[in-house]
Amino acid sequence: MVSIKRRLVQLAAAFAFNSHVAGFFRGTIYRGNLKQVCLPVLNCYSCPGAIGSCPVGSLQAVASLSTFYFSFYVTGFLALVGVFTGRLACGWLCPFGLIQELLYRIPSPKYLLPDWTRFVKYFILVIPVLLLPPMFAGDINPGTPFFCKWLCPAGTLEAAIPLSVTNSGIRGALGWLFTWRISWLAAILIFVILIKRGFCLVLCPLGAFYSLFNGISFLKISRDPERCNTCGKCAVICPLRLPERTMNHPECTRCLKCVHNCPTGALKWRLQITEGCASVHVKN
Ligand code: SF4
Ligand code: SF4
Numbered sequence: 001m002v003s004i005k006r007r008l009v010q011l012a013a014a015f016a017f018n019s020h021v022a023g024f025f026r027g028t029i030y031r032g033n034l035k036q037v038c039l040p041v042l043n044c045y046s047c048p049g050a051i052g053s054c055p056v057g058s059l060q061a062v063a064s065l066s067t068f069y070f071s072f073y074v075t076g077f078l079a080l081v082g083v084f085t086g087r088l089a090c091g092w093l094c095p096f097g098l099i100q101e102l103l104y105r106i107p108s109p110k111y112l113l114p115d116w117t118r119f120v121k122y123f124i125l126v127i128p129v130l131l132l133p134p135m136f137a138g139d140i141n142p143g144t145p146f147f148c149k150w151l152c153p154a155g156t157l158e159a160a161i162p163l164s165v166t167n168s169g170i171r172g173a174l175g176w177l178f179t180w181r182i183s184w185l186a187a188i189l190i191f192v193i194l195i196k197r198g199f200c201l202v203l204c205p206l207g208a209f210y211s212l213f214n215g216i217s218f219l220k221i222s223r224d225p226e227r228c229n230t231c232g233k234c235a236v237i238c239p240l241r242l243p244e245r246t247m248n249h250p251e252c253t254r255c256l257k258c259v260h261n262c263p264t265g266a267l268k269w270r271l272q273i274t275e276g277c278a279s280v281h282v283k284n
Helices: 002-017 022-026 055-063 072-085 088-092 095-104 115-135 146-151 153-166 168-172 176-194 198-202 205-211 233-237 257-261
Strands: 219-223 267-272 279-281
Touching (some): 002 088, 055 072, 055 146, 055 205, 072 205, 088 205, 095 153, 095 176, 095 198, 115 146, 115 205, 146 176, 153 168, 176 198, 233 257, 257 267
Antiparallel strands (some): 267 279
16 A cells, blocks of 8 residues: 555656656756756756756756855755655655666566665765866856766656757757767666666665665654564565664665564654654654
8 A cells, every 4th residue: 555655656746846748848948936946856957847956966056166166055955855854755756766666667687786885876976966066167167067967867868868859959969978878878777677776776866865864864764672573574575675673774765665564563654853752653
């Protein structure tokens, strides 16, 4: 039941974040006032349907200006989302997370990655997203948003491909960068068919940022040690194969499958402000 509920929310969010449908037919992007609003998920600014801004793109856009370097608005907004919900947005709202889950349903051999690979995304957050854009910003020309330009599969899938199909000007300007982006996208799509949420686990800079808050967020999964009989069902049912009894692991996207399948009801989804204070049990 929670899987159906979550899928409906994911679909509704993907549509809501990309509801400028006319843009797909006209080959243009929406530039109205809503575009100043930062979304809590990876959703390309240049997607013809996007009505808000991608936080990763916004961080780089500000960092590439010679005058600013750092966006307090975007960082503060993401920190607020992280402090309240951890990686909930990854599991319930992110369109690229949804795409990965659908691709993973394609029948193929499935694999697990060694634990160290998840640290790659922190490197991506720090180097191409936060450090390289300001380093290459000139006094007149802004620097390059390195992650958007070279590494973002969502940008290619949601923006570069639809715009190149419907906009002849963009199509005419395609060059070797587009070839690289298509090849990289193809590699990522194969990767996520074989590895559940492979991009989120290994490469996404936004997932890296939110993962820092998973253990301390107000909304979290709590385990009652008196009820838990250590049967390990939570680890078996976890789509990301996270270890049992480490609720709120940095990679947990809050799908809540463990909570709903715990045979003793030891797991609860709670709003807990501080350790030891009264907490509110969220109806699952
Ligand atoms: S290219 Fe990727 S990171 Fe950049 S704005 Fe688009 S979705 Fe965001
Ligand atoms: S980690 Fe995955 S779900 Fe979270 S923002 Fe990145 S792509 Fe989306």
